[in-house]
Structure formats: structure tokens, C-alpha cells
Amino acid sequence: MxxxxxxxxxxxxxxxxxxxxxxxxxxxxxxxxxxxGPLVWADGSDTVMRVLIIDDKPSVFLALKGKYKISEINSGRILMEGPYLDAQIAGTKTGLRIGNKESNVYGFKVKVLRDSNIYVDGRRFRGDIDIIRKDNLKLEVINYIGLDDYLYGVLYHEVSHRWPLEVLKAQAIAARTFALYQAKQNKSQPYDLRSDIYSQVYGGRTSEKWSTTHAVDVTRGRVLAYNGDILPAYYHATCAGFTEDAVNLWNVDLPPLKGVSCNFCVYSPHYKWTKNIALWDLARKLKDANYKIDKIASVNILSKNRSGRVDKLEIKDDTGVAIVLTGKDFRQMMGPNELRSTKFDSSIKGNNLVLSGFGWGHGVGMCQWGAFEMAKQGKKAEEILQYYYPGAEITTIDKVKQ
Ligand SMILES: [Zn+2]
Structure with missing residues (x-):
């Protein structure tokens, strides 16, 4: 003693x-x-993001490990509460079924005490969730979560948690900025972001790691802006030489997103790739996309843009019918993970279209593997961001127009 x-x-x-x-x-x-103070309910303080985590599933498995409240979305009427729940939630003709309990409610909110856990189909989430039965009787699950809590779940999926802190910080600022930009764009929609590659990949609490969480914490509140507006801070895995002008992909024409040269990503594992596509498979995909085409005879790149990415591509069949697609639409049709980028050359070998390509992602904004190399060379997060978003300012959320 x-x-x-x-x-x-x-x-x-x-x-x-x-x-x-x-x-x-x-x-x-x-x-x-x-x-x-007393125990507090998780309220996702400050900016709350609405993230669609599940869509169009007939049922989900909900596990609540800790004190919870389930209430009707519209009225706030408490439907169930307790210390623990393990139940399958399914859409029915009359509403939602919780375990074997039928209800005539079409949507409910699940709240747990801060630091308690919500598991949806085995994945752990922070914040609250809404479970909504859609008109097709399938379910939509939306996670309400504080901005930085959301970023904890995003960063692990977007970069390696073993990367240097400065690149993780740059990524945290870019991801925070992008999330706020999406929220601004989707104000009138039922959710701000999807949890897949169409927004940012978000894995919930299950995905968090110490280093990525630390990078979010030390950059708290910091975002990129241009002319006082939140910047559409797009980013991608590997640009392979030159980043893309955002105007080539979306209706976004801004000086920080016009493209820069990047020699930093040359050691990226995604720098160079080859993809073989069977011609019958390409024809099938075109037919699925409502193009009328027979046996494919040729595929020619008609034009490339300044960053070396395919602008327009012509596909001809053996009857002479020609289809012209943009590089963007071609990649979308093939599947963005199947066709890693629009930076490629093409040739036909036997019954295959052979694409020799470079980089991974749309190419706009920060090149993550380039940023990684810059951090390894001793560059700070601010320098990395200023390089990939030239002219953008690094500021705080309260200073940008909402
Ligand atoms: Zn690059």
C-alpha cells in the first residue's frame, strides 16, 4: 500500500x-x-451525414448490443426498447416485421446509447439508423452519423492504414470535403451518400483502424474550398501520369480540377494493366445497354483528351453498323472495377479485345498512390493537397458557404 x-x-x-x-x-x-453528465444517446453531434448502407434487400438482420430505442420515424412514437435485441427485420404488405412481431409502421428509427453497438447484417455502425420499407416491400437502411464518425469508416477502405500519416491526413481532408460536397448536392434527396464506389466506400465501425482514425482526428474541421465554396474534392487510386479535367466527366469546371502532371504514382501496383474482353461478352453488354449490334468486327479509339484518356471509341460490327461511345460510358458499361480506367490502347487479338491500360479510377483530383509517394518523400498533407488541387484553399468547415 x-x-x-x-x-x-x-x-x-x-x-x-x-x-x-x-x-x-x-x-x-x-x-x-x-x-x-448522465449517459447520452448517440446524436451524431455537429454535421450529420445520411449514408445509405443497404438498399433493396427483402430483409436485414439487426443486432443491438446495449440499451436501445426503436421509434416510428414520423411520429417518434416508441415501438420497442430494451437492453438487447437480435431480430430479423423484413418488409411486409402491411409494414415492417421485427422478429415475429408484425407492425403497420413503414419506417423506424433505431437509436442506441453512445458507444453501444448497432449491427446490420453483421456489420457494426456508429450513430443511428433508419430502416424503411419501400414501395416494392424491400428495405432501405440509412445510417445517421456524425461527419468524422463517418470518415473513420471511410478512410480504411480508401487508403492503407499502414501509409505515412501525412498522406492519411491529406486523404481525411479530401474525404471530408467530398462528403460535404455530396451532402450539399443531395440536400433534397433522402440520403447524402451511398456506401459504395459511387460515393465513398464506407464500411462502418467494423472498418476503423487506429492510424486512419487518428488522421481524421488531427484534421478535424479542415476542408478544401475554392472561392469560398466547398470543393468537389474528387480523388482516385492512380492517375498514371496526368490527372483528369473534371469537366470531361461531370458538369464541374473549376481551376483546381483541370488536371496536373503526376510522376509520383509510377511505382503504383495499378500503374499498368492489361484487360482481355471476349468479343461476344462485349456484344452482350452492348445489347444489354440497348445498342443494336451484331458480331463485333473492330474497336477503334477515335480521340483521346489532354490527359491521355479515351474521349471517344467506335465499335463496328460485321454488317458495318458503328456505335460511338464516350470513354466514360464505355467504362460504366463494362463495370468500373472491371475496366480500371479510360486510359488505354486497344487491339483485337483472335476473339478478344485486348486493352493495355494505365492507372485506376476516374483520374480527377488527388492521385492516392502519388500522394503516398509524396508523403514518403517528406511532403506534408497541405503540400500534397495543394499539388493535386492547385488554387484550392485549405480552410475550416465554418468558413465555407453552406
Ligand atoms: Zn498519379
Whole structure:
């Protein structure tokens, strides 16, 4: 007991010491409940993002490990509460079924105490969730989550948590900016972001790692802006030489997104790739996309843009019918993960279209593998961001127009 600094020996000293410990613990308990307040419900304080985590599934499995409340979305009426729930939720003709309990409610909100857990189909989430039965009786699950809590779940999927801190910080600022931009674009929609590659890949609490979480924490509130507006801070895996002008892909014409040369990503594992596509498979995909085409005879790149990406591509069949597609539409049709980028050359070998390509992703904004190399060379997060978004300012959320 010497470490308590009491100095008394024997039984009496021991009792004295125990008494002191008792009162100290009591005092600390009272103090902490006074300072920290009662247990709080997770409210996703500050900016709350609405992330679509599940769409069009007939049922989901919901597990709540901790005190929870389930209420009707519109009225706020409490439907269920308790310390623990394990139930399948399914859409029915009359509403939603929770376990074997039928309800005539079309949507409900699940709230848990902060630091309790919500599991949806085995994946753990922070914040609250809404489960909504759609007109087709299938379910839509939306996670309401504080901006940085959301970013914790995004970063692990977007970059390796083993990368240097400066590139993780640059990624945190870009991802925070992009999330706010999406939220601004989707104000009138039922959700701000999807949890897939069409927004940013978000894996929930299951995906968090210490280093990526730290990068979010140390950049808290910091975002990129241009002319006081939140920047559409697109980013991608590997540009392979030159980043893309955003105007070639979307209706976004901004000086920080006009494209820069990048020699930093030359060691990226995605720098160069080859893709073989069977001609019958290409014909099938074109037919699925409502193009009328027979046996494919030739595929020619008609034009490339300044960054070396395919602008227009012509596909001809053996009857002479020609289809002209943009590089963007071609990649979308093939599947963005199947066709890694629109930076490729093409040739036909036997019954295959052979694409020799470079880079991964749309190519706009920060090149993640280039940013990684810059950080390895000692560049700071700010320098990385200024390189890939020239002219953009690094500011704080409260200073951008909402
Ligand atoms: Zn690059």
C-alpha cells in the first residue's frame, strides 16, 4: 500500500487506507457524473451525414448490443426498447416485421446509447439508423452519423492504414470535403451518400483502424474550398501520369480540377494493366445497354483528351453498323472495377479485345498512390493537397458557404 502515500503500518493503517479509497472513489464517481453528465444517446453531434448502407434487400438482420430505442420515424412514437435485441427485420404488405412481431409502421428509427453497438447484417455502425420499407416491400437502411464518425469508416477502405500519416491526413481532408460536397448536392434527396464506389466506400465501425482514425482526428474541421465554396474534392487510386479535367466527366469546371502532371504514382501496383474482353461478352453488354449490334468486327479509339484518356471509341460490327461511345460510358458499361480506367490502347487479338491500360479510377483530383509517394518523400498533407488541387484553399468547415 506504499503507493497510496499513507505511511501508517498495521491493521489500523490498512482500514484507514480502505476508508480513504472508498471516499475517493465515491467522490470521483459523483464528480464524473456531474462533469460528464448522465449517459447520452448517440446524436451524431455537429454535421450529420445520411449514408445509405443497404438498399433493396427483402430483409436485414439487426443486432443491438446495449440499451436501445426503436421509434416510428414520423411520429417518434416508441415501438420497442430494451437492453438487447437480435431480430430479423423484413418488409411486409402491411409494414415492417421485427422478429415475429408484425407492425403497420413503414419506417423506424433505431437509436442506441453512445458507444453501444448497432449491427446490420453483421456489420457494426456508429450513430443511428433508419430502416424503411419501400414501395416494392424491400428495405432501405440509412445510417445517421456524425461527419468524422463517418470518415473513420471511410478512410480504411480508401487508403492503407499502414501509409505515412501525412498522406492519411491529406486523404481525411479530401474525404471530408467530398462528403460535404455530396451532402450539399443531395440536400433534397433522402440520403447524402451511398456506401459504395459511387460515393465513398464506407464500411462502418467494423472498418476503423487506429492510424486512419487518428488522421481524421488531427484534421478535424479542415476542408478544401475554392472561392469560398466547398470543393468537389474528387480523388482516385492512380492517375498514371496526368490527372483528369473534371469537366470531361461531370458538369464541374473549376481551376483546381483541370488536371496536373503526376510522376509520383509510377511505382503504383495499378500503374499498368492489361484487360482481355471476349468479343461476344462485349456484344452482350452492348445489347444489354440497348445498342443494336451484331458480331463485333473492330474497336477503334477515335480521340483521346489532354490527359491521355479515351474521349471517344467506335465499335463496328460485321454488317458495318458503328456505335460511338464516350470513354466514360464505355467504362460504366463494362463495370468500373472491371475496366480500371479510360486510359488505354486497344487491339483485337483472335476473339478478344485486348486493352493495355494505365492507372485506376476516374483520374480527377488527388492521385492516392502519388500522394503516398509524396508523403514518403517528406511532403506534408497541405503540400500534397495543394499539388493535386492547385488554387484550392485549405480552410475550416465554418468558413465555407453552406
Ligand atoms: Zn498519379
Amino acid at each position: 506504499y503507493f497510496l502515500g499513507d505511511g501508517k503500518a498495521g491493521e489500523e493503517g490498512f482500514r484507514e487506507t480502505m476508508k480513504k479509497i472508498f471516499y475517493t472513489v465515491l467522490a470521483l464517481t459523483l464528480l464524473s457524473s456531474f462533469v460528464l
